[in-house]
Structures are given as structure tokens and as C-alpha cells.
Amino acid sequence: MKTLKPVDVVIAGGGWTGLLMAKEIATRTTLTVAVLERGPARKMADYAAGMDELDYNVRLRLMQNIAEETVTHRHSVRDAAVPVRQYGSFQPGTGVGGAGEHWGGVSYRYEPDHFTLATHLRGKHGAARLPENLAVQDWGVTYGELEPDYWRAEQLIGVGGKAGNLRGKIVEGGNIFEAPRSHEYPNPPHKSNYLMNTFHKGAIDLGYHPYPVPAATLTRTYRNPDGVTRAGCVYCGFCNRYGCMIGAKAQPSNTLLPVLASRRNFELRPGCWVRRVIHRGGKAEGVSYTDAAGEEFLQPAGIVVLSSWTLNNARLLLLSGAGEPYDPATGKGTLGRNLTHQVCAGLQMFFDKPLNSFMGAGGMGEAIGDFEGEGKVDAGMLRGGGFRTQSSGDGPIASFGRIPPGEAKANWGAEWKQSSLRWYDRMGSVMFEGDHLAYRHNYMDLDPTYTDKFGDPLLRMTLDWTDHERLQERFAMRIQMGLAKAMGARPGGMLRGVGKRYSVTYYQSSHVQGGVIMGASPEISVVNPWLQHWRVPNLWVLGGSTFPQSGWGNPTLSALALTYRAADALVNRYLKRPGGLA
Amino acid sequence: MKRREFITIPAASLGGLLLFTLDRRPLRSQTRDGSVRVPLKFFTEAEARIVTAAAERILPGDESGPGATEAGVVIYIDRQLAGPYGRDKNRYTKGPFVESVPEHGYQGKATPREIYREGLRGLGDLPALAPTLQNEKLRAIEKTPFFALLRAHTIEGFLCDPMHGGNAGLIGWQLVGYPGPLMSYRDEIDKNPGLPWRRKPVSLSQVLGRPVKGWEEE
Numbered sequence: 001m002k003t004l005k006p007v008d009v010v011i012a013g014g015g016w017t018g019l020l021m022a023k024e025i026a027t028r029t030t031l032t033v034a035v036l037e038r039g040p041a042r043k044m045a046d047y048a049a050g051m052d053e054l055d056y057n058v059r060l061r062l063m064q065n066i067a068e069e070t071v072t073h074r075h076s077v078r079d080a081a082v083p084v085r086q087y088g089s090f091q092p093g094t095g096v097g098g099a100g101e102h103w104g105g106v107s108y109r110y111e112p113d114h115f116t117l118a119t120h121l122r123g124k125h126g127a128a129r130l131p132e133n134l135a136v137q138d139w140g141v142t143y144g145e146l147e148p149d150y151w152r153a154e155q156l157i158g159v160g161g162k163a164g165n166l167r168g169k170i171v172e173g174g175n176i177f178e179a180p181r182s183h184e185y186p187n188p189p190h191k192s193n194y195l196m197n198t199f200h201k202g203a204i205d206l207g208y209h210p211y212p213v214p215a216a217t218l219t220r221t222y223r224n225p226d227g228v229t230r231a232g233c234v235y236c237g238f239c240n241r242y243g244c245m246i247g248a249k250a251q252p253s254n255t256l257l258p259v260l261a262s263r264r265n266f267e268l269r270p271g272c273w274v275r276r277v278i279h280r281g282g283k284a285e286g287v288s289y290t291d292a293a294g295e296e297f298l299q300p301a302g303i304v305v306l307s308s309w310t311l312n313n314a315r316l317l318l319l320s321g322a323g324e325p326y327d328p329a330t331g332k333g334t335l336g337r338n339l340t341h342q343v344c345a346g347l348q349m350f351f352d353k354p355l356n357s358f359m360g361a362g363g364m365g366e367a368i369g370d371f372e373g374e375g376k377v378d379a380g381m382l383r384g385g386g387f388r389t390q391s392s393g394d395g396p397i398a399s400f401g402r403i404p405p406g407e408a409k410a411n412w413g414a415e416w417k418q419s420s421l422r423w424y425d426r427m428g429s430v431m432f433e434g435d436h437l438a439y440r441h442n443y444m445d446l447d448p449t450y451t452d453k454f455g456d457p458l459l460r461m462t463l464d465w466t467d468h469e470r471l472q473e474r475f476a477m478r479i480q481m482g483l484a485k486a487m488g489a490r491p492g493g494m495l496r497g498v499g500k501r502y503s504v505t506y507y508q509s510s511h512v513q514g515g516v517i518m519g520a521s522p523e524i525s526v527v528n529p530w531l532q533h534w535r536v537p538n539l540w541v542l543g544g545s546t547f548p549q550s551g552w553g554n555p556t557l558s559a560l561a562l563t564y565r566a567a568d569a570l571v572n573r574y575l576k577r578p579g580g581l582a
Numbered sequence: 583m584k585r586r587e588f589i590t591i592p593a594a595s596l597g598g599l600l601l602f603t604l605d606r607r608p609l610r611s612q613t614r615d616g617s618v619r620v621p622l623k624f625f626t627e628a629e630a631r632i633v634t635a636a637a638e639r640i641l642p643g644d645e646s647g648p649g650a651t652e653a654g655v656v657i658y659i660d661r662q663l664a665g666p667y668g669r670d671k672n673r674y675t676k677g678p679f680v681e682s683v684p685e686h687g688y689q690g691k692a693t694p695r696e697i698y699r700e701g702l703r704g705l706g707d708l709p710a711l712a713p714t715l716q717n718e719k720l721r722a723i724e725k726t727p728f729f730a731l732l733r734a735h736t737i738e739g740f741l742c743d744p745m746h747g748g749n750a751g752l753i754g755w756q757l758v759g760y761p762g763p764l765m766s767y768r769d770e771i772d773k774n775p776g777l778p779w780r781r782k783p784v785s786l787s788q789v790l791g792r793p794v795k796g797w798e799e800e
Binding site: 048049051052053054055058059060061065066067070073075080082083084085086088191192193194197232233234235236237238245351353354356358359360395396397399400401410411412413414417418421424425449450451501502503504505 | 639640641642644646647649667670671672673674675676678680682683684685686687688689717720721724733736737738740741742743745746754755757758759760761763764765766767768770771772775776777778779786789790794796797
């Protein structure tokens with residue numbers, strides 16, 4: 001193994017959080033920063049040539065090559081885990097920009113009680129009435145503390161939306177259930193199409209409170225506080241699972257790299273696969289990695305930041321022996337605990353008019369806030385979630401064959417084809433995204449059998465749904481049926497969904513969280529509220545892996561806000577006095 | 583060296599311009615004569631004939647419009663199987679291979695190429711049968727992983743960008759009314775609510791004005 005010249009900061013993972021941390025450190029200090037990204041670098045021109053449904057939406061060309069590394073899954077400790085052999089329930093990205101290149105740009109904030117969920121639920125229901133195996137925790141940071149960083153994140157990526165609560169003043173047309181925000185969104189909401197207008201009207205008829213989904217697919221030309229100018233969205237419909245060919249969708253490559261490109265203290269190394277964090281006596285010394293040619297390197301560094309995807313952050317720490325692995329039998333250990341996904345359930349809605357659903361943008365949609373967090377949910381439900389309809393752009397392969405149940409006897413042949421043509425472009429959906437509560441039995445550790453391309457153990461997920469998630473799904477279905485009826489649509493089949501047991505075979509969301517959770521004390525968390533490792537103070541961990549439980553909303557904006565907060569702590573406090581900040 | 587295999591397709595049965603009558607019935611106009619001799623990259627000629635026949639039952643050409651044969655679906659599938667997808671270059675294929683619960687999906691060792699080769703062996707006489715008998719034969723295998731692939735690939739080959747070998751003459755996009763990967767709907771996105779927006783479709787290379795290669799060719 002070749003030992004390289006030391007750098008001040010090495011960052012493992014070149015996605016949203018890693019490159020934002022790199023930008024903050026490289027522009028605010030003279031420290032040298034190296035970002036190691038195992039995937040390739042891409043150009044905006046690649047994204048124009050990538051407007052191809054087959055390669056990108058079907059074959060998932062922007063995702064991490066699952067042949068090289070995957071995870072294994074089992075429903076409980078009594079079962080044997082098997083590998084996730086092809087992508088299904090979630091899709092990790094790879095390459096410079098990470099999943100931030102192919103995301104849809106939906107940019108929600110979490111509500112205040114989500115950050116203090118354990119305290120909130122105990123106070124509301126009494127500890128004795130909560131499920132025995134519930135493992136939800138407080139984050140160690142409050143909404144009020146994070147609000148300025150949410151605002152910075154919204155400005156960074158140029159979120160378009162409409163405020164519903166401006167410093168406590170309720171604003172009709174925005175999400176009136178949201179927490180107070182200090183500023184109106186940097187940009188106006190997306191234009192509204194037929195599907196969104198129909199949803200809006202139906203929701204109002206039912207007494208709900210619709211609002212436009214906040215989105216980082218720019219609704220007009222926008223210059224952010226870093227001086228980066230991006231063009232407004234043109235609604236080409238190649239958004240989720242694609243990179244943006246004009247840079248309208250905020251991606252690390254078009255939002256952060258333009259700032260970093262001119263910094264001489266910044267270096268980006270694609271094709272570099274970080275294998276271990278090297279640490280001794282409570283101090284990180286650097287990382288080891290293998291480059292695209294297969295050569296192994298040791299990169300010494302004064303500060304190590306882990307910012308790879310959720311599951312890989314946990315795996316790197318487990319492989320490196322940095323933290324005590326969680327044991328579900330005893331409840332001891334913190335590394336790997338509180339694995340959560342997201343409770344996603346949709347209802348197909350069929351219209352008698354064409355929707356032109358090939359047009360659209362990620363995050364272009366209409367939502368209701370009435371059940372976000374809690375609202376009037378069913379008895380026995382601790383948390384609800386958000387409902388929305390979305391026009392993010394549908395290609396013909398995905399659209400063909402979506403027909404109302406009972407329209408054809410088989411899913412092939414003449415009758416099915418004719419029905420598919422009759423209903424082509426007639427399907428919209430209303431999706432539910434619910435909080436996924438953390439439980440003691442859902443966690444991650446290293447798999448004893450299966451390995452990656454280097455022979456390192458894969459991460460093993462032990463994860464299953466409980467009655468609470470099934471209750472959320474049933475509740476969602478009832479609300480969705482009501483919305484479909486109010487919209488004059490014919491309800492169709494279910495999309496995504498919880499089902500009897502957790503399934504890796506169909507897409508749910510890529511919002512897997514936990515494993516390296518943050519919290520107020522080292523007994524219950526791996527990193528402190530500034531995302532600094534409790535036992536290794538010069539090791540920082542960013543992104544969804546630090547979330548103690550999943551919120552109903554998409555996590556990227558919260559990951560960015562927490563990264564700003566961590567960067568402030570690192571630059572303003574840690575560098576002046578290295579050591580534990582909490 | 584393996585003998586080069588070809589499939590010969592009458593030009594008149596491939597692609598073409600789709601015209602719609604006043605009552606929206608599709609009429610296919612095709613003026614090309616002769617035949618196209620397409621070199622096969624994976625299938626033997628006999629296998630290609632079986633795939634052609636099976637895909638045509640899944641998505642038949644009929645009074646509702648053209649089907650799998652006219653779109654050249656077999657060419658698409660042949661190229662996919664010849665490329666990285668057919669060899670499972672993007673699927674986790676390390677052992678041990680253990681059968682598990684349905685929630686874990688396909689856990690087998692066989693690649694799409696192997697699944698096809700094996701599956702086609704059981705359909706040897708398909709091209710010679712009458713359509714109703716063909717349907718019966720396919721119904722008998724409709725729960726198999728092979729049929730699931732065949733069905734998914736037929737839809738893909740019917741509606742993919744023509745760079746991948748299917749959707750010949752953009753016939754699939756013409757039929758469903760998809761305009762192709764156009765760069766902007768900025769002025770259309772909130773117009774004509776509830777009305778179809780239809781244009782003569784264009785392929786990605788036509789939009790970009792340069793050739794584009796599919797993943798299977800890299």
C-alpha cells in the first residue's frame with residue numbers, strides 16, 4: 001500500500017453532503033481538502049445524451065454497480081440473509097454528485113416534533129402506551145436551532161415553493177401546517193398542470209389544505225449566495241434517475257463544483273473506493289482506498305469525513321472498527337442501530353383525459369399537509385405523513401400497460417394491448433410518504449457470508465414492517481380513495497406499498513436512514529449533535545445515516561442543513577480547539 | 583468461430599409511417615420493398631424466429647395498430663442479450679445461491695442469456711403454430727422468470743429509443759403518441775389542460791443532431 005502526502009481533510013464520498021462540507025472548509029479556511037469518490041466524474045453533456053428511458057430509468061445507469069457491492073437483507077434475526085441481487089426497494093447513486101445527481105429535487109423540512117420525537121411521543125401518549133420495542137430518539141438538535149441552516153440550504157439549491165407559515169403568520173396557499181420559516185422560499189412554485197389543478201380542487205372540496213411541493217428544480221433563472229447561476233427548468237421530464245442537461249435541477253455537480261473548481265486547496269479524486277478509516281487511540285489518521293486501476297493507497301489526514309450513502313457510512317465504520325456494533329438482543333452498542341426506511345404507499349388514479357405525463361419536473365406537484373407529522377390520523381397511529389401528486393415526467397416504457405384493474409384478463413396479448421393503448425397517459429397517482437418509526441429489531445451489521453468485489457463483508461439489513469406501518473398504509477389508502485373520488489378519477493391498483501413483509505423487489509424510496517445516528521449522549525448515538533464521532537473527535541459523519549428515525553418527507557434538505565451546522569462547528573469551534581464538541 | 587447468424591425480415595413489415603383515420607384508427611403505410619438481413623449478435627436464426635413469434639403474441643399487430651414484429655423487438659432483445667445486461671454485469675452474482683422468500687426476488691445464478699437459451703428450448707415449434715395455439719403455449723409458461731423477461735423486453739423493444747434496435751421507424755412512439763425526448767415543454771407545461779399534446783416523434787439522436795450509443799454498445 002502506497003502512503004500519500006497528508007492532506008488536512010479527507011472526505012469519503014462526493015455527493016451532496018461531502019461536497020458541501022468540502023465547499024465550506026475549502027472556501028472558509030486554507031486547509032487542503034481531498035474528496036474521494038468511487039464512481040466516475042460526469043459532464044452536463046453526458047446528461048443530454050442520457051435522455052434515454054431504457055438505459056437510465058430501466059437499466060439504472062446512474063446507480064452504483066450492484067455487481068460490485070450490494071447489501072443483504074433478512075426480516076428478523078431468526079432468518080438467513082440473502083443478497084439484494086438487483087435493485088428494487090432503494091437505488092443508491094454513484095459518481096461525482098452521488099444520488100444528488102439523479103434525485104428529484106423534492107425539498108421538505110421536517111416538522112419541530114420530529115426532532116424531539118421520543119420526548120414528544122412520551123409526553124403525548126405516556127411511555128407505557130408506546131410499543132415496547134420503539135427506539136425513536138431525540139436528535140439533539142431542535143427545529144429552531146436548525147431553521148437558519150434550512151434557510152441556507154434552500155438558498156444554496158434555490159428551492160421553489162410557497163411559505164405557509166412566515167415567522168408565525170399563516171399564509172393561505174402555502175403549507176399552513178409547516179413550522180414557522182424565517183423567509184419566503186427563494187423561488188416561486190412550479191407551474192401547475194391539469195393533474196395538479198385537479199388535485200388542488202379535489203383537496204379543497206374535501207376540506208384539505210393543498211400547497212405546491214417545494215422543489216429544487218429551478219422555477220426560474222437563479223443566482224445563489226455563492227454566485228452560482230443556474231437556468232430555470234424546461235420540464236423535459238428527464239429528472240428522477242437522470243442528470244439535468246441544463247443544470248436546472250440542483251445537483252452537486254452544478255451547484256457546488258463550480259465554487260470548488262477554482263479553489264487550489266481542493267482536490268477531487270473520482271474512481272477512488274474508500275475501504276477503511278484508519279484510527280488509533282481515539283484518533284483518525286486517514287483512510288485507505290483502492291483506485292480505479294486497483295492500486296491501494298493510504299491517505300493520511302488530520303480530519304476524516306464520511307459522506308458516502310447511508311448504508312455505506314455504517315458499513316465503513318463497522319469494517320473499520322470505529323464504534324461498538326449494536327446488539328439487538330441486549331440493546332448494547334450504538335453502531336448500526338435505528339435502521340429506518342420510509343412508509344411509501346401510492347394509489348393509481350385513472351382519468352378519462354390524457355395527462356401529457358411525459359412533460360414534467362422532479363418535485364413538480366401538489367401536496368396536502370393535513371396529515372404531515374400527525375394531524376387527524378387513525379387511532380393507534382403515532383405518526384402520519386404527506387400526500388402528494390406529482391408530475392415528474394413519465395417515459396413510454398414505464399407508462400405502457402398501466403390499466404385499471406379488471407380491464408384485461410392477462411397482462412399480455414391483444415386485449416391487454418388494446419386496453420393499454422386506451423389508457424395510455426391516463427394514469428396519475430397520489431403518493432403517501434409516512435414517517436418510518438425506529439424499532440429495536442431493525443438494524444444493520446456486517447454479513448457473515450457475502451462479500452463485495454474486494455472480499456470485504458457486505459452490510460446486512462435486518463428490517464421488517466410492524467403493525468404500525470400497516471396501519472399507516474390502510475389509513476393512506478382511505479385518504480387516497482377519497483382524493484381520487486373528489487378528483488373524478490377512477491381508482492386503480494396500489495403503487496409501492498408496505499404489504500405483509502418488507503420487500504426488496506419493488507421501488508419504495510431511496511430514503512434509507514440510520515445506523516450512525518446522532519444524539520445527545522454517547523450511550524444512545526454514534527455521533528454528537530454536530531455530527532462528530534463521540535469516540536473519535538476528528539471523524540465526522542454526514543447524511544441520512546445520522547438520522548435517528550425517518551421523517552415522512554424527503555431527507556436531502558435536512559441532510560444539507562445538518563451539514564451546514566456541522567461545517568460551522570468544525571470551522572468555528574473544532575479548528576480553534578480540536579477535541580470533542582459535546 | 584461461431585457461424586454468423588442472420589434473421590431476414592421483410593422490409594414492409596418493419597417500421598413505417600403511421601396515419602390515423604378520422605375515428606383515430608391507426609393505418610400503417612409502408613412502401614419499402616425487399617427484405618432486411620439483420621446480423622444476430624446472440625440468438626441463432628431459429629431462436630430469433632421463436633422470439634419474433636412470442637413477442638408478436640405479447641404485443642400483437644392488429645386493428646389497434648402495429649405490434650412487436652413491426653417494431654423490430656427481436657433485434658432489440660438480441661442486442662440487449664449480447665451486451666452487459668445479458669451477461670449480468672450489473673447484478674450481484676456472487677454465491678452462495680440460496681432460494682429465499684418471494685420478498686427477496688430472483689436469487690438464481692442464471693443470466694438473462696442463459697434464461698433465454700433454456701426457455702427458448704421449450705418453444706421450438708412456436709413459429710409454425712397458429713396464433714391461438716401459440717397463445718396456449720405461452721399461457722403455460724406465463725408464470726416463469728423467462729416469460730417475465732420476455733414480456734418486459736417486448737414492451738421495452740416496442741417503446742425504447744431506436745438507438746437500441748427496437749421501435750423501428752419510431753412506430754411504437756407514433757402509436758402511443760409519445761413525441762420523443764424533446765428538450766423543452768416550457769411553453770406547453772401548463773397549457774391545454776386535459777388535451778393531448780402530440781407531435782411527430784423524434785429520436786434522441788435526431789434531437790441532439792449526432793449519433794448516440796446505447797449502454798449495450800459500450
